[in-house]
Amino acid sequence: MTPQAKRRAFLVAALLVAGSALAVISAGGIGDNLVYYWTPSQVHENADKAVGATIRLGGVVQEGSVDWRPDSQSLTFTVGDGAHDTEHTLVVHAKSAPPQMFREGIGVVVEGTLTADGSFRADKVMVKHSNEYRAPTDGGDVKDLYATVEEL
Amino acid sequence: MLGRSAVLVALAACAVGAVAGIYGGARRSAEAERWARAMAWTFFFAITVAIGLMEYALLTHDFSVSYVAKVGSRASPTWVTIVSLWSSLEGSILLWAFVQGLYTAGLAWFTRRRFPDHSSYALGFTMAVGVFFCFLVAGIANPFTPMDPVPADGPGPNPLLQNHILMVIHPPSLYLGYVGMSVPFAMGVAALLRGSIPPGWSRALRTAALVPFGFLTAGIILGGWWSYEVLGWGGYWAWDPVENASFLPWLTVTAFLHSAMLMERKEQLKGWTLTLLMASFLLTILGTFMTRSGVFNSVHSFTQTPIGPVFLGFLALCLVFSVILLAARVDVLSAPEEGLSGPASRDTWFLAQNLAFTAFTFTVLLGTTWPLVNEALTGEKISVGEPYFDRWGVPLGLLIVFLMGVGPALPWGRATPQAIVRRFVVPAVAGLVTVAGAWAAGLHQPWPVATFGVSAFALVVTLQELVAPGLARWRSRGGNPVVAVLTGMVRARRRTGGYIVHLGVIIVAVAVAASSGWRNQKEFTLVEGQSLEHGGYTLTYLGAETVQKSNRTEEQARFHVARGDRSLGELHPAMNHYGRMPNPIPTPAVRSVPAEDLYLSLVSVDPAAGTVSVQVIIEPLIWWIWVGGGVMALGTIIAVWPSRRRLSAVAGRPATGRAAEPSTNPVPTSTEAAR
Amino acid sequence: MNWKVLLAGAIIVVPLIVVLALGFGKDPHALPVTMEHKPAPAFSLDAMDGEGHFDLAELKGRPVVLNFYASWCVPCAQEHPWLVQVSRTYIPKGVVFLGVLYNDEPAKGRGFLARYGKNYPTLLDPGGRVAIDYGVAGVPETYVIDREGMIVRKFVGPVTPDEFLAVLEAVL
Numbered sequence: 001m002t003p004q005a006k007r008r009a010f011l012v013a014a015l016l017v018a019g020s021a022l023a024v025i026s027a028g029g030i031g032d033n034l035v036y037y038w039t040p041s042q043v044h045e046n047a048d049k050a051v052g053a054t055i056r057l058g059g060v061v062q063e064g065s066v067d068w069r070p071d072s073q074s075l076t077f078t079v080g081d082g083a084h085d086t087e088h089t090l091v092v093h094a095k096s097a098p099p100q101m102f103r104e105g106i107g108v109v110v111e112g113t114l115t116a117d118g119s120f121r122a123d124k125v126m127v128k129h130s131n132e133y134r135a136p137t138d139g140g141d142v143k144d145l146y147a148t149v150e151e152l
Numbered sequence: 153m154l155g156r157s158a159v160l161v162a163l164a165a166c167a168v169g170a171v172a173g174i175y176g177g178a179r180r181s182a183e184a185e186r187w188a189r190a191m192a193w194t195f196f197f198a199i200t201v202a203i204g205l206m207e208y209a210l211l212t213h214d215f216s217v218s219y220v221a222k223v224g225s226r227a228s229p230t231w232v233t234i235v236s237l238w239s240s241l242e243g244s245i246l247l248w249a250f251v252q253g254l255y256t257a258g259l260a261w262f263t264r265r266r267f268p269d270h271s272s273y274a275l276g277f278t279m280a281v282g283v284f285f286c287f288l289v290a291g292i293a294n295p296f297t298p299m300d301p302v303p304a305d306g307p308g309p310n311p312l313l314q315n316h317i318l319m320v321i322h323p324p325s326l327y328l329g330y331v332g333m334s335v336p337f338a339m340g341v342a343a344l345l346r347g348s349i350p351p352g353w354s355r356a357l358r359t360a361a362l363v364p365f366g367f368l369t370a371g372i373i374l375g376g377w378w379s380y381e382v383l384g385w386g387g388y389w390a391w392d393p394v395e396n397a398s399f400l401p402w403l404t405v406t407a408f409l410h411s412a413m414l415m416e417r418k419e420q421l422k423g424w425t426l427t428l429l430m431a432s433f434l435l436t437i438l439g440t441f442m443t444r445s446g447v448f449n450s451v452h453s454f455t456q457t458p459i460g461p462v463f464l465g466f467l468a469l470c471l472v473f474s475v476i477l478l479a480a481r482v483d484v485l486s487a488p489e490e491g492l493s494g495p496a497s498r499d500t501w502f503l504a505q506n507l508a509f510t511a512f513t514f515t516v517l518l519g520t521t522w523p524l525v526n527e528a529l530t531g532e533k534i535s536v537g538e539p540y541f542d543r544w545g546v547p548l549g550l551l552i553v554f555l556m557g558v559g560p561a562l563p564w565g566r567a568t569p570q571a572i573v574r575r576f577v578v579p580a581v582a583g584l585v586t587v588a589g590a591w592a593a594g595l596h597q598p599w600p601v602a603t604f605g606v607s608a609f610a611l612v613v614t615l616q617e618l619v620a621p622g623l624a625r626w627r628s629r630g631g632n633p634v635v636a637v638l639t640g641m642v643r644a645r646r647r648t649g650g651y652i653v654h655l656g657v658i659i660v661a662v663a664v665a666a667s668s669g670w671r672n673q674k675e676f677t678l679v680e681g682q683s684l685e686h687g688g689y690t691l692t693y694l695g696a697e698t699v700q701k702s703n704r705t706e707e708q709a710r711f712h713v714a715r716g717d718r719s720l721g722e723l724h725p726a727m728n729h730y731g732r733m734p735n736p737i738p739t740p741a742v743r744s745v746p747a748e749d750l751y752l753s754l755v756s757v758d759p760a761a762g763t764v765s766v767q768v769i770i771e772p773l774i775w776w777i778w779v780g781g782g783v784m785a786l787g788t789i790i791a792v793w794p795s796r797r798r799l800s801a802v803a804g805r806p807a808t809g810r811a812a813e814p815s816t817n818p819v820p821t822s823t824e825a826a827r
Numbered sequence: 828m829n830w831k832v833l834l835a836g837a838i839i840v841v842p843l844i845v846v847l848a849l850g851f852g853k854d855p856h857a858l859p860v861t862m863e864h865k866p867a868p869a870f871s872l873d874a875m876d877g878e879g880h881f882d883l884a885e886l887k888g889r890p891v892v893l894n895f896y897a898s899w900c901v902p903c904a905q906e907h908p909w910l911v912q913v914s915r916t917y918i919p920k921g922v923v924f925l926g927v928l929y930n931d932e933p934a935k936g937r938g939f940l941a942r943y944g945k946n947y948p949t950l951l952d953p954g955g956r957v958a959i960d961y962g963v964a965g966v967p968e969t970y971v972i973d974r975e976g977m978i979v980r981k982f983v984g985p986v987t988p989d990e991f992l993a994v995l996e997a998v999l
Contacts, residue, residue, distance in 0.1 A: 030522050033540035037533040054537050070677040070763070097677050097765030100727055100736050100756040105959055423832070441847070468844045475836030479829045521846055528849040 035111075041081050041088035043114060050114045057110045057120060061103070062089060068098055075125070079108060090114075094122040101127045155205040155217070155296040159246075162198035162253065163286035165191045166279045169256075173276020177345065185272040189260050192275055195282060196257035203250040206243065206295060210236060216302045219243055219295030223309045232314050238323045239309035241459070242295035247324070248440075249285040251331040256282055259335055262356075270353050273342035274335075281334045284466050292459050318378040326371030326398055330436040332364030333401060336408075337433035340426045344477055347484035349415070349422060358412045359792055361405055361429065366788030368402045373660075373781030384738040384753040386673065386769040388777065391541040396520045397439030400513055405432040407509035414502050417564065423482040424506070430474045431513075437467050442520075496567045501559040508551050515544045546599055550606055553661050556654050557583075557610035560617045579616070583609030600669030607658045607665075614654045621647075649791025656784030663776035667749075672770040675755060680762040687770040689750055690714045694722070696759040705729045706739070709757050709764045713743065713750065725752040725766065748772040864979075867891075867972045868960035874948035875933050881925060881950060883976065890998040891923045891972040895963050897931040898939035903967045906985035910969075911944035917995055918947065927952050929966045973998040 035054045036046075043050050043057065059079035067076040075094040080086070092110055102108070102125070112122035169191025176184030209217045210233050213226055223236040223243065238244045256278050263271035289295070339357050343349045349357075375395065376388035389395060408428040415425045441463045519536045526534050561575045587605035595601055622640025626633045641648040676684045678693040685691075694710040707727040713720040725741040740753040748770055755765035871882040883891070894910060896903040914924040924947035928936045936949055952958055961970060969982040971994050980994045 030519065030536055030540055033537040033543070034526075035535045035537045037535070056535075070765075073675060073677060096675050097755045100738075100754075102756070105956070107959070107962070438843075464844075464847055467847070471840045471844065475833060475840055479833035479836060482829050482832055521843070524846045524850040528846055 158202035165194035177273030199253035218297035277338035329368030603665035652787030659780030
């Protein structure tokens with residue numbers, strides 16, 4: 001091979017490596033790491049792919065369902081689509097204290113996975129002061145804050 | 153009214169300047185270029201007046217101005233009032249336009265007696281970008297709309313943004329980075345249209361890109377720091393779309409800074425280098441679009457604004473323009489005289505560095521836009537989780553640190569095998585010893601330990617390279633070795649700056665690996681007087697108290713911290729209640745020392761029952777991330793700083809004005825172009 | 828013209844623009860299921876200053892406008908005078924206008940009404956129970972409920988005048 005041809009071959013090889021790496025990334029990486037934004041009823045609808053996937057579940061804490069044990073740092077409650085939902089509920093287990101505003105009838109966003117027994121294992125429990133499901137964020141919903149002001 | 157007029161003057165100046173500059177470039181008309189220059193200064197002064205008026209209105213609480221009514225508040229402390237200029241959309245666009253004016257004036261100043269071939273085009277296109285932002289300020293995002301009726305007081309800016317003093321410097325730093333990218337972009341466009349990149353222009357391009365690189369770096373690190381100090385989840389980087397938005401152009405501009413060296417030295421990869429440069433600018437526009445359009449879901453989520461579609465239009469225009477321009481003109485640039493020098497040369501490894509950065513860019517871009525793709529295809533609402541980014545970001549980051557060690561150790565051109573062995577023995581041994589040492593010390597996490605090893609390797613190479621010129625001088629001339637090394641470093645300022653940036657990257661890499669690899673997090677619920685033990689610390693809950701601040705009520709939980717028998721004082725993580733906002737915001741308390749951070753964030757506090765739930769996080773070496781960021785910024789400043797020798801060369805050169813630039817002389821760096 | 832470069836550029840750029848464009852019109856924060864076209868959650872609340880007791884069930888057969896507001900909210904103050912004006916036209920036509928004070932004290936609500944106008948009762952919602960049932964995320968939010976007790980339209984933020992009037996005409 002001439003030096004030019006050699007260099008070209010080298011470049012082509014480099015590009016091929018980079019290209020196939022990208023293909024692997026896009027095919028394998030993203031699909032396994034999706035986070036779904038679902039309500040309890042949507043979890044029921046998508047039961048086939050819900051188990052094991054990361055889900056941000058938005059719903060309302062059902063009345064009389066909260067069980068908080070400080071000694072074992074375990075929290076269990078039931079969420080539904082609305083405040084008085086009997087059809088589409090899910091039992092949530094979390095290993096964390098209830099957040100500040102947490103109470104019955106409040107909107108929450110719970111991040112975690114659906115286990116095989118049909119209950120929801122939460123890594124994060126966040127309160128939304130609303131039963132409307134808003135896509136959650138780590139630091140609190142800045143958009144909500146925009147409505148917040150001091151005394152007129 | 154006055155403010156609006158100033159903005160309109162700026163818009164008109166920009167428009168005339170853009171036309172004059174581009175016309176002057178195309179026709180090589182000195183007359184048109186003079187116009188462009190005059191307009192650049194007019195633009196700068198008009199927009200300075202506009203932003204001055206806005207600050208004045210904010211400080212005097214003039215609520216007849218719509219933006220003041222939106223973000224101003226008589227109750228806010230003065231620093232919050234000043235900062236509220238960039239706390240909401242209209243003000244930040246105004247700031248943006250002002251920074252654009254600043255850069256335009258800088259470019260006009262820097263090119264005033266040089267680069268007659270390219271400067272007219274460059275000025276024209278910089279102002280063309282300015283036209284867009286002035287248009288936004290004058291029209292859709294007008295902050296000067298008169299209010300009727302005039303409110304007596306305003307709400308004050310978003311409480312999260314009032315929470316920390318870092319908010320004063322983080323956004324302007326990012327803006328200086330974002331906007332600054334338009335200058336090298338315009339200069340690159342000029343080079344393509346002119347069909348030549350003389351060495352002087354190529355050097356100027358690099359410096360012009362270094363300035364926004366420095367600001368972007370600082371902005372990104374400060375953003376991470378802010379998020380760590382304010383948001384209460386103990387992390388600094390969540391692969392949030394807005395974070396990615398600033399990271400993407402940083403990646404491409406870093407790739408550019410390296411391939412530009414190849415372009416400067418060997419006339420190679422011109423088309424590719426210019427592509428990276430243009431991509432950096434386009435990604436800043438994409439980034440702004442992400443932040444401001446409300447299309448993406450993020451911590452910084454802004455509501456959908458009317459400027460979204462306009463911004464998309466601008467982005468599309470820039471993208472199409474850049475692609476067509478590149479395609480049409482790339483073949484005009486002269487071909488390289490020689491090719492790459494084979495696998496064992498620095499050139500080749502620069503190319504590898506470029507590929508790694510490009511792959512990183514694509515990975516992040518794909519993950520960031522995937523939710524939109526997915527929703528368009530399936531209608532399902534999803535986001536891409538952090539594991540995706542971590543899975544690709546960690547190995548790619550490691551690869552980049554590795555390349556930082558390999559590249560500089562190799563000479564330009566061909567190297568003999570003996571030379572290679574000589575250069576690599578010490579660093580490689582250092583790396584292996586580090587890995588073995590870490591493993592023996594009980595650190596058994598593969599990725600972080602690998603990062604330590606590769607970092608040690610790269611660190612030794614970097615230090616070798618830093619002192620190499622001085623040592624060579626000392627060997628040939630003798631004298632004091634320390635003085636010789638320092639002189640060598642000062643003489644080769646660009647090179648020294650570059651390696652100091654590398655040092656900063658290595659520090660950050662080690663700190664990130666350590667803090668994420670050995671992050672120790674646990675949640676506790678305590679009653680008053682109860683203690684907890686975590687990671688060698690003993691925390692005692694002393695009780696809660698309510699503190700009234702001017703803009704919030706803080707519920708502080710008081711913890712006494714001890715390590716063994718040694719008392720370390722108290723920490724007061726708090727729950728902040730802003731006005732009548734339903735959700736309280738936790739504010740963490742951090743005890744930061746170089747070895748590790750102790751981070752307390754409240755989950756809930758109930759003073760009536762005397763209980764508190766708290767998240768206790770221990771993160772080793774995290775403090776060094778901010779230090780590393782500072783080192784990177786310092787390195788950039790050193791690289792950009794005009795050397796005295798070069799400055800005096802300029803001063804001494806007779807002001808003949810239009811003389812063709814000497815292509816062999818060292819050309820002064822373009823600090824002014826960016827300031 | 829270098830066609831390879833052009834093609835490579837187009838492959839990256841065109842899909843990007845298309846995807847971003849498609850992202851518009853969709854609020855990433857939006858609820859997949861909204862409250863619209865659903866039965867309005869029941870409420871039974873006392874009005875401020877003894878202006879009566881209101882039960883949604885008893886209001887069946889009449890269109891209802893439910894406006895959540897607070898004295899500390901700037902957009903509420905902006906829309907309020909206009910709402911009062913509209914109510915003067917539509918209350919005679921049979922529409923029931925009700926304000927709901929959200930996360931606020933009655934005294935401050937009174938001050939707000941004195942300043943920005945008053946033409947209909949304000950309900951007190953202790954503990955924000957009704958606001959939670961309605962999914963109020965922030966104020967102002969305005970719900971238009973038709974004669975059958977269904978939510979026809981929900982306005983988040985200040986009402987858009989033209990749309991609001993059109994919806995009112997439709998439920999009359």
